[in-house]
Amino acid sequence: MSEKIIVARRDLICDLCGRRILKGSKCRMIRDDFMPGLVYFEHLNCPSAPAVTVETNCPKNPVIHNNKPAMALA
Numbered sequence: 169m170s171e172k173i174i175v176a177r178r179d180l181i182c183d184l185c186g187r188r189i190l191k192g193s194k195c196r197m198i199r200d201d202f203m204p205g206l207v208y209f210e211h212l213n214c215p216s217a218p219a220v221t222v223e224t225n226c227p228k229n230p231v232i233h234n235n236k237p238a239m240a241l242a
């Protein structure tokens with residue numbers, strides 16, 4: 169299996185939720201290496217996908233909340 173993020177050149181049907189992927193929007197294309205004719209399309213943020221496969225807009229670096237300057241004791 170190889171997957172690639174593409175821009176839809178026509179309206180596609182998401183293989184996870186069955187809804188339409190609009191032309192011009194980004195989606196994930198999954199191809200079976202052994203059966204080249206077998207291609208699946210998915211929304212990048214598919215509403216019915218398991219949470220682990222969904223890309224979110226989370227920041228890549230952790231947000232550090234305790235970054236206050238150290239207090240001077242003297």
Ligand SMILES: [Zn+2]
Pocket residue numbers: 182183184185186187210211213214215216
């Ligand atoms: Zn979907």
